[in-house]
Structure formats: structure tokens, C-alpha cells
Amino acid sequence: MKKTLLICFLTTLLGLSGKLFSQTYQLAGNPVNTTGWDLVSSAIVSGDFVQLTSDQTSLYGAIKLATPITLSYCDKWKVEFDFRIDGNGTAQFGKGDGFTFWYLANPPTGFVSGGGLGIPANASGLMVGFDIFNNTTEGQMSKVHLLYGTNDTAGSNIEYNNTPGSTFHSPDLISTQPFVGPTYKHVEVNGETDLTNPTNWIIKIRIDGVLIVDQSFAPYGGAIGMSQGYFGFSAATGGASARHSIKNAKVFVDKVPILNNTITPFVCTNPATGNGVVDLTSFNSQFVNNPGNYIFTYYVLGSSIPIATPTAFQYSGNTTIKVVIKDPSSTLCDNGDGVIQLNPTPFAANNATLTGCNNNNAGTAIFDLTTATVTNIPGVTMQFYPTLYDMNNGTNQITNPTAYASAPATIFVKVTTPQGCVSTAQVTLNHYPVVTVNDAILRTCFIETNPSTGLFNLVNATVSSQAGTTKKYYPSLTDAVNGTNEIPNPSTYIAPNGVIYVKVSNANGCYAIAKVTLTVIPPTLSSVLQDKVICIEDKTTLDAGPGFNAYLWSTGATTQSINNVGVGTYWVKLKTGDCTALQTVKVYPSEQPVVTTIDISGSTVTVYANGGTPPYKYSMDNINWQDSNVFTNIARGEAKVFVKDSYDCEPIVINITVPNLINVITPNGDGVNDVIDYSALSGKQNLEVSIFDRYGYKLYTADKSNRYTWDGTTNGSRKVPTGNYWYSVTWNENNKNSTPIKFSGWIMVKNRE
Numbered sequence: 119m120k121k122t123l124l125i126c127f128l129t130t131l132l133g134l135s136g137k138l139f140s141q142t143y144q145l146a147g148n149p150v151n152t153t154g155w156d157l158v159s160s161a162i163v164s165g166d167f168v169q170l171t172s173d174q175t176s177l178y179g180a181i182k183l184a185t186p187i188t189l190s191y192c193d194k195w196k197v198e199f200d201f202r203i204d205g206n207g208t209a210q211f212g213k214g215d216g217f218t219f220w221y222l223a224n225p226p227t228g229f230v231s232g233g234g235l236g237i238p239a240n241a242s243g244l245m246v247g248f249d250i251f252n253n254t255t256e257g258q259m260s261k262v263h264l265l266y267g268t269n270d271t272a273g274s275n276i277e278y279n280n281t282p283g284s285t286f287h288s289p290d291l292i293s294t295q296p297f298v299g300p301t302y303k304h305v306e307v308n309g310e311t312d313l314t315n316p317t318n319w320i321i322k323i324r325i326d327g328v329l330i331v332d333q334s335f336a337p338y339g340g341a342i343g344m345s346q347g348y349f350g351f352s353a354a355t356g357g358a359s360a361r362h363s364i365k366n367a368k369v370f371v372d373k374v375p376i377l378n379n380t381i382t383p384f385v386c387t388n389p390a391t392g393n394g395v396v397d398l399t400s401f402n403s404q405f406v407n408n409p410g411n412y413i414f415t416y417y418v419l420g421s422s423i424p425i426a427t428p429t430a431f432q433y434s435g436n437t438t439i440k441v442v443i444k445d446p447s448s449t450l451c452d453n454g455d456g457v458i459q460l461n462p463t464p465f466a467a468n469n470a471t472l473t474g475c476n477n478n479n480a481g482t483a484i485f486d487l488t489t490a491t492v493t494n495i496p497g498v499t500m501q502f503y504p505t506l507y508d509m510n511n512g513t514n515q516i517t518n519p520t521a522y523a524s525a526p527a528t529i530f531v532k533v534t535t536p537q538g539c540v541s542t543a544q545v546t547l548n549h550y551p552v553v554t555v556n557d558a559i560l561r562t563c564f565i566e567t568n569p570s571t572g573l574f575n576l577v578n579a580t581v582s583s584q585a586g587t588t589k590k591y592y593p594s595l596t597d598a599v600n601g602t603n604e605i606p607n608p609s610t611y612i613a614p615n616g617v618i619y620v621k622v623s624n625a626n627g628c629y630a631i632a633k634v635t636l637t638v639i640p641p642t643l644s645s646v647l648q649d650k651v652i653c654i655e656d657k658t659t660l661d662a663g664p665g666f667n668a669y670l671w672s673t674g675a676t677t678q679s680i681n682n683v684g685v686g687t688y689w690v691k692l693k694t695g696d697c698t699a700l701q702t703v704k705v706y707p708s709e710q711p712v713v714t715t716i717d718i719s720g721s722t723v724t725v726y727a728n729g730g731t732p733p734y735k736y737s738m739d740n741i742n743w744q745d746s747n748v749f750t751n752i753a754r755g756e757a758k759v760f761v762k763d764s765y766d767c768e769p770i771v772i773n774i775t776v777p778n779l780i781n782v783i784t785p786n787g788d789g790v791n792d793v794i795d796y797s798a799l800s801g802k803q804n805l806e807v808s809i810f811d812r813y814g815y816k817l818y819t820a821d822k823s824n825r826y827t828w829d830g831t832t833n834g835s836r837k838v839p840t841g842n843y844w845y846s847v848t849w850n851e852n853n854k855n856s857t858p859i860k861f862s863g864w865i866m867v868k869n870r871e
Contacts, residue, residue, distance in 0.1 A: 143183065143349070145199075145367040156184050158352075167365035170217055170236075170353035173205025178236045179362075182350030194310040196370040199351075200302040203250055205361035216249040216297070217353035217362040218276075219307075223344050236352030239274040242267065242340025243347050246307060246323065247276050250297050250360065252290075260297040262288040262323060262330050268339030283336040286321075295325050298360065317342075374412060374443045378404050380457040384495040386465040386539035387434060394462055394537040398428040398439060400497060405443060405456045415442040416458075436461050467492040467533040467543035474524075475628030476549040478599075483549050487519040490531065492543045497536040502545070506530050509542060525549075555582045555622050555632035563639050563697035565612070572638035576608035581632035582622045590621045598631045614638055641699030642666075644692060653767035654707040657682045660690075662701070668693035708765040713772045716759065716851075718861035723749040723759070723776065730763030737761075740769065754778050772857050775799065777847060781863070785830035785837070786870040794845065794865060796826045802849035803856060810844045817843070830867045840869045 143154060148166035157163075161170050161179035170179040201217065218235040222243040235247045247263040253275065263276045264286040271279040279285050297303065304326055312318035312334040319337075323330040337344070349369065353362035381404050387394040398416050402409035416425040419438035425431055431439070439458040470490040474483025487502045502516040503509035509530040516522055516529065527547045534540050558579040562572035576591050591605040592598040598619040605611055605618065616636050623629040646663035661679035662669055670691040671680050680688075689702045711730030716723060725747045727734050735743040737760040738752070749759075754776050762769035777799060783791045799805050800822070807820035809828055818833050820826045828845075831837050844864050850856040 143369060145181070145365065150365065152181070154184055156182050158182065164363070167202070167363045168351075170351060170362040170364065171355050171360075173355075173359045173361040175355050175357055175359045178352065178354040180236055180350055180352035181364075182348050186346045186348055195308070197307040197368070198305065198370075199367035200304050200365050201248060201297075202300070202302045202363045203248075203298045203360050204300050204363075206359060215251045215354055215356050215360065216247060217351060217364075218245050218247040219349075219351045219364075220245045221347050221349050223340055223347045235276070236354040237269050237274060237276065239269060240340075241269045243344060244341070245269060245276055248297055248305075249277055253277060258292065258298065259290045260292040260295055261290055262286070262325075264321065264323070264331065264335070266319065266321075266335040266337050267341045270339065281338055283334075284338045284341075286331050286333065286335070288330050291325075291330075295328065295330075302363075302365065374406060374445055376405055376443070376456055377407065378456065380459060381405070382459040382461060384465070384535070385433070385460050385462050386535055386537050387462045388538060393432055393434050394539070395430050395432050396460065396537055398425065398431050398441075398458060400536065401441075401458055405441060411445065413444040413446055415444070416440070417442070419457075433460050433462065465493075465495070465533075465535055465539035465541050467531065467541035469543045469545070471546045471548060473548040473550055473626075475626060476552050477628055478630050479552045482523040482525050483547070485522045485524060485547055487516065487522050487529070487531070487545060490545045492531055492533055492545065493535075493541075495535055499534045501532045501534075503530045503532070506544075550624075550626045550628050553582065553587065553622050553624050553628055553630040554584055555620070555630040557581070557633045557635070559635045559637065561637045561639055564641055564699075566700060569641055570638065571612050571614050572636070574611045574613060574636055576605065576611050576618060576620070576634065579620060579632075579634045581620045581634065582630075584622075584624065587622050587624050590623070592619045592621060595619050595631065595633075639695070639697050641697070641701075642692065642694040643699055643701045644690075647690070647701060647703050649704045649706065651706045651708050651765070652685065653765055654685060655768060657684050658705060659683065660688060660703055660705070662690050662692060666692045666694055668698075708763070708767055710767065710770055711761050711763045712855060713759065713761055713770065713857050715858040715860065716772070716774055718752075718774070718776055718859060720863050721750060721752050721754075721776070723752050723757070723774065725749070725759050725761065725772075727761050731765055733764060735762050737769070740771075752776050772853060772855075773851060774857075774859060775802070775851075777861050780865060782866045782868060783828075783830055784868045784870060792829060794820075794828045796820065796847055799847070799849060800826055801852070802859075803852060805849040806847070808846045810846070811838075812842060812844070814844075830869065837869060838867055840867055842866050 145152065145155070145168060150163045150166060150168055152163060158180040160172065160177045161168060161181050168181055170181070171177040197219070199219065203216070216235050218237050220237065220241070220243055222241045224241070235249065237245055245265045249261045249263055250258055252259045265276045265279050265284065267281055267284045269276055269279070277287070306324045308322040309319045312320050315334065315336070317336065318334045320332070320334045322332045351364050381401050383401060385394055385396055399414065402414055406412055416428045417423070417440040418425065419440050437460040439460065441456040441458060443456060468491070470492045472485050472487070472490050474485045476483050488500060492500070500519070502519045504514055504516065508514040509532055524547050526549050529545050529547065530542065531545055532540060532542050558581050560574050560576070560579050562574050565571050565573060581589070591608040593603060593605060597603040598621045613636055615638050618634050618636060620632045620634060621629050622632060644662040646661060650658055652658050659679055659681045660683050664678060669676055669678055672689045673680055683705055685705050685707045687702065687704045689700055691698050691700050709730050711727045711734055713725060713727050715726045725736055727747070733745065734747070735745060736747050737743045738749055738757060740760045757774050757776055759772045759774055760769040777796060780794050783794055785792050796807050805826060807826055807828065808816055809818040810816050817838060818828050818831070820828050842864055845862065847861040848859065850858050
């Protein structure tokens with residue numbers, strides 16, 4: 119064998135060291151499934167095991183794969199199986215002979231009974247025998263024999279083959295690992311390339327987990343260069359009569375998953391030289407996924423020497439390249455071989471047609487010229503030119519072939535294969551029919567909570583009647599062109615007056631853009647319906663005026679006007695077309711005037727008012743009204759003052775007191791006119807009596823402490839000289855406004871000495 123000895127029967131994929139390996143062949147099940155295997159001679163299936171021989175003499179039996187397995191370039195392999203040697207046996211012959219598993223170059227045509235353990239004479243390959251009969255002592259034993267070469271010793275018995283470096287014979291294991299018995303023993307055989315000598319294999323054998331051998335073996339004889347063979351098990355009884363059985367046989371191989379076994383790329387030759395050059399590594403991705411994870415080696419079929427420069431392999435005629443693909447991190451066998459078949463043929467590029475979208479009827483379409491199907495050969499380079507003249511002279515090459523803007527035209531392309539073969543073709547550029555759109559207008563009523571905006575259903579905009587189109591809506595023309603900021607809910611779009619854009623696309627992906635003008639119908643309100651001011655006790659009429667389609671008042675009325683309306687806030691819904699506007703109107707109570715102060719001078723009463731709406735009218739009896747705020751010849755005592763403003767509402771009423779007028783006092787102690795006495799006003803608020811001389815100097819203040827009287831003295835009790843004095847009496851009336859009253863006059867003081 120070449121550096122490989124894989125006894126390969128792959129079935130299910132198993133994970134090992136992060137890689138995938140598979141069991142291609144196995145002997146398992148109950149009954150054992152032997153599909154793909156040949157039973158030889160006395161071998162039979164018995165339940166969950168294969169019986170190679172029964173416990174009779176002079177029998178041989180084997181089971182082998184029906185077809186050979188190619189095991190090129192394997193780095194590691196693993197075999198597992200269970201065996202049992204039991205039965206009556208022949209005591210004088212150690213109760214049996216033993217059995218072998220093997221990987222043989224040629225289909226066995228004859229088996230050796232007895233000491234040969236069923237191995238054919240001169241068989242070449244790997245043979246691992248489990249021997250229970252010592253041919254020298256003719257006693258029972260338990261030995262493992264290994265031969266990596268040709269079974270060419272006397273008697274075809276590997277027990278006697280001692281070729282240095284290619285054989286192994288274990289010590290007798292009968293005391294620790296007896297092979298004869300009723301129970302199965304589990305065997306694991308591992309092989310891997312000896313990196314110090316790649317033609318050798320390091321073989322490890324374990325029985326029930328106990329390491330029996332671990333060393334490097336060199337092939338000899340017919341095993342040298344062996345690349346395929348048959349895997350099998352054999353046994354023979356000869357003069358012994360033991361039963362030999364196996365089960366649960368499995369061979370594991372980490373097989374590189376090949377996508378394509380054979381690749382036939384287009385290649386051509388230079389007409390001038392008859393040769394071509396190809397980069398063999400460019401096809402790696404067609405053999406495996408992630409080719410960087412593997413090691414590729416290339417051979418011309420029939421040659422064992424790797425191609426030295428696979429990136430620039432020169433060929434002239436039909437050439438078959440064998441590709442060996444290895445996984446450097448695998449733990450088991452790598453047997454991923456592929457083939458690159460090079461069959462040079464003349465190269466000719468094909469004319470092609472590209473059709474693009476004349477979007478928005480701009481007059482040009484954007485073409486990716488590199489997508490023109492002028493050839494299906496991978497790895498070609500294409501150079502595009504606007505005219506045949508330019509292509510022939512290498513001028514004006516199109517520098518942006520992936521985004522070439524053009525009206526309908528014909529351009530030209532020069533196509534060069536990876537092998538340097540050149541051909542030319544023309545590419546016809548066509549336009550799809552344009553998408554036809556028209557601008558539209560949408561009108562909608564204002565939103566009451568935000569009258570400058572409206573709720574639009576953009577879907578209702580009739581911008582295209584072409585069937586099979588789709589529409590998308592955007593707030594700006596730039597967004598529509600770029601497909602950004604799409605309006606997510608076009609059927610419920612709230613916006614003020616303005617525009618939006620609709621991108622209408624057909625099945626070819628072509629589009630045109632339409633503008634939709636959005637108009638918010640503003641509220642139409644009554645110009646005649648105004649707020650009113652009335653007297654609090656009055657009623658009025660509210661009239662919205664004519665010209666509306668419908669009216670609905672807050673009172674429930676549906677007429678143009680409503681009557682007998684008092685002070686309050688009202689609304690009316692005014693319908694114009696399909697829109698309804700809500701207008702609020704208020705009826706205010708008129709502001710009542712307020713009497714701010716009253717001056718009483720002798721019998722003259724002067725009333726001062728503010729607030730309300732002037733001009734005011736005044737009355738002392740609520741019957742006779744005057745414009746003047748001055749009343750004369752008013753009798754002493756209690757009186758009423760009435761004031762109303764221009765609204766002529768119920769007047770306000772102020773109670774006043776006109777004090778008794780005393781003009782002369784003679785403070786001589788005779789009890790007659792000795793004092794001025796205003797104690798009668800003591801019930802008023804803030805009552806104060808002040809006496810002034812003719813220069814305005816205050817001489818005396820009458821208050822609660824002196825019972826609001828003046829006896830012609832100063833506050834220091836000094837008598838004042840005979841003469842005229844002025845007095846001022848102020849107070850606030852006992853009403854809700856505490857109306858201030860000022861009563862003033864003069865008085866003569868006559869002192870009698």
C-alpha cells in the first residue's frame with residue numbers, strides 16, 4: 119500500500135476532533151446486515167453475529183467486501199470489531215486454530231485451512247491474525263500476528279513470517295487475554311502515517327482496552343505501492359474444530375466531503391502556440407466548501423509526481439488531472455480525490471441582450487454590463503466599448519461597466535478566458551416600457567385638534583392605471599428615488615398642505631414617480647356670529663348667518679339662529695361641503711359700574727363711578743335719570759343713589775347718609791350750639807371728622823375717643839379764635855363695596871367771653 123492502509127467501510131457520520139468522519143461499511147444488526155459483502159464457504163449469519171466456521175474440522179470461511187476499496191493518501195484509520203472463539207474444540211489441537219482480518223490487494227481465490235488462519239497463499243496487504251494454536255508445541259495459546267507485506271512463508275502461515283520491520287508477534291497472552299471462551303473480546307486497530315518515514319504505518323492494536331502493539335511497520339512485497347484492496351475476515355479449523363465468530367465490525371474514515379468528483383472546465387489553446395495555461399487551484403471551491411481548510415495536490419493522470427506549479431499549468435491536448443484533497447487536521451483517513459478534465463476547445467463569445475429600466479422616463483437605464491451572458495466560462499475578463507471601432511483600436515473603454523447609463527444602443531465586448539483566449543461579441547441594450555404615471559391632488563378636511571393638518575388616504579391618489587404595479591409613498595422626491603424614509607401608513611397620513619411622492623414600480627422593477635399635492639380644507643366659520651354682551655338678566659339671539667349646508671347648535675337646534683339665549687358659552691357645527699367646523703360663541707354679562715366715592719358738600723351730593731360701559735346715568739329715585747353726577751338740594755338723612763351704564767341694565771344702588779348741617783357753634787357752655795356732633799354716624803366704617811383753619815392746618819380730629827364731637831378747641835384743648843373753619847367728615851358706607859363718602863363744609867365759631 120501507499121502510505122495508506124484504510125480498511126474502509128463508511129456509514130454514518132461521526133464527530134471526531136471537530137471534524138466529520140463516516141462509517142462506510144459495517145457488519146451490525148440482528149440479523150447482521152451483509153449488504154455489499156460476500157459470504158465465502160462455510161461463513162453464515164447467525165443472529166447478531168457472523169459465524170466464519172462451526173466447531174468442525176477441516177473448514178474454512180470468510181466474509182469480504184464485494185468490491186475493492188481505494189485507500190489512497192490516508193493518514194489515519196481505525197477498525198473496531200468483536201470476536202469470539204468457542205465451541206467444543208479439539209483438545210489435542212488446542213481447541214481450534216484462530217482467525218484473521220485483512221486488507222488484501224487481490225480478491226482471495228483460495229483459502230488456507232489450518233495454520234494459515236484462512237489467509238490465501240501469497241496474499242499481499244495487511245493481515246492481523248488472532249492465533250490460538252502453537253504449531254511448534256501443538257498446544258493452545260493466544261497470540262497476535264501482524265504482517266504488512268506478502269504471505270509467502272512456508273505453509274502460508276503468518277506465524278512463521280519474521281520479515282524485519284514488517285511483522286509483529288505478541289507474547290502468549292493466554293494467561294491475561296485468553297482468546298478462547300464464551301464471551302466476545304473487543305478489538306481496536308488504529309493506523310497512521312509515520313511522519314518520519316511516510317511509506318510506513320504506525321499500527322496500534324488494543325484488546326479490551328489493553329495495548330498489544332504500537333510501532334511502525336514498513337510494507338514489503340506486494341504491499342508496496344498498494345492503493346486498493348478488499349477488506350475481510352477469515353478463519354480455518356484444519357484438524358481443530360473451534361467456532362469462530364465476529365460481530366459489530368466497523369471501519370472509520372474521515373472522508374473529505376467532495377462536492378464534485380469530476381470538473382470539466384472550459385479551456386482553450388492559443389492558436390499560435392497550440393498551448394494553454396490554466397490555474398488548477400481556481401477550481402478548488404468546486405471540489406469542497408472552504409478550500410482553505412484543505413491541502414490540494416495535483417497530478418497528471420498516470421504520474422506519481424505532483425504538478426510543481428498548479429497555478430500556471432501548461433497543456434496542449436486533452437489532459438486528465440488527478441486532485442488529491444487532504445484535511446490536515448483530520449484524525450482519520452482523507453480520501454477525497456477529484457478529477458479536472460482539460461479538453462481544449464475553440465473559444466467563441468456569444469452576442470447577448472440586456473434590458474434595463476428607463477426609470478422615471480429619464481431617457482437612460484443603468485446597466486450592469488458584466489451580467490451579459492456572453493459566455494458561461496468562469497473567470498473570464500470582459501472589456502466593453504461603445505463602438506466596434508473603439509473595441510478594435512482599444513480606445514474609449516467603458517470604465518463603469520457595472521453602472522453604465524445608456525439609451526437603447528449596441529455596445530461591444532472583448533472577452534478573455536483565464537487561458538488567454540480572446541473572442542468578441544456585441545451586447546444590445548434595450549429599455550423596458552416606461553411606467554406611466556400622472557400627478558394627482560388629494561383634498562381632505564382639517565383635523566379639529568390641529569386645523570392646519572388633515573388626515574389623508576394616500577392610497578386614494580390615482581397616479582397610475584397600469585395593472586401589475588406596486589406603489590410606495592415617500593415624503594420627498596429624493597426619498598422616492600433612493601427608497602428611503604418610506605411612509606409606513608399611507609392610508610392614515612396626517613400632514614399639512616404640501617406634497618408627497620409615489621414610486622410606482624412594475625414587475626420588471628422599473629419605476630416612475632408621481633407627485634401628489636395635499637390640500638387641507640380649512641375650517642369655514644361664520645363671519646356674522648360674534649360674541650355678545652348683554653345684561654345678566656336679559657336674553658338674546660345668536661345667528662350664524664346663511665351659506666352653510668347644515669347647522670348644529672350646542673342646544674340641539676339645527677337652525678341658522680337660536681333665540682332666547684342667556685349668558686353662557688355656546689357652539690355651533692357649521693357644515694360646508696363634506697367638512698364641518700366647530701365655532702364657539704360666548705354671551706357675556708355686561709360689567710356693572712361701581713360707585714367709587716361720594717362727596718357730600720352741604721346739600722350737594724357728587725357721585726363718582728367707574729367700570730361698566732360709559733356714559734353713565736344717575737338717579738336718586740330710580741325714576742328720574744340725569745347725565746350729571748351731581749345732585750343738589752338733597753335733604754338731610756338717609757338716601758339712595760342709582761347708577762347704570764350704557765347697557766341700561768338693572769342699576770346699582772348705594773345707600774348714603776347726608777348728615778345734619780351745622781354752620782355755627784357758640785362754645786360758651788350754655789348748652790346751645792356748643793359743639794358739632796356727628797356721633798350719629800358712629801355706626802359707619804372708618805368714620806373720621808377733621809377741622810381745618812382757613813390755611814388748611816388741621817386743628818382737631820374727632821373720633822371715637824371724643825364721641826365724634828368738636829367744641830371749638832384744638833386737640834390741645836385751647837379755644838380757637840372766633841372765625842370760619844372748614845370741616846371734613848369721611849366714612850365708608852356699610853355696603854358690599856364699602857363706598858367711601860366725603861362730607862365737607864364750613865362752620866363759624868363764635869366765642870362769647
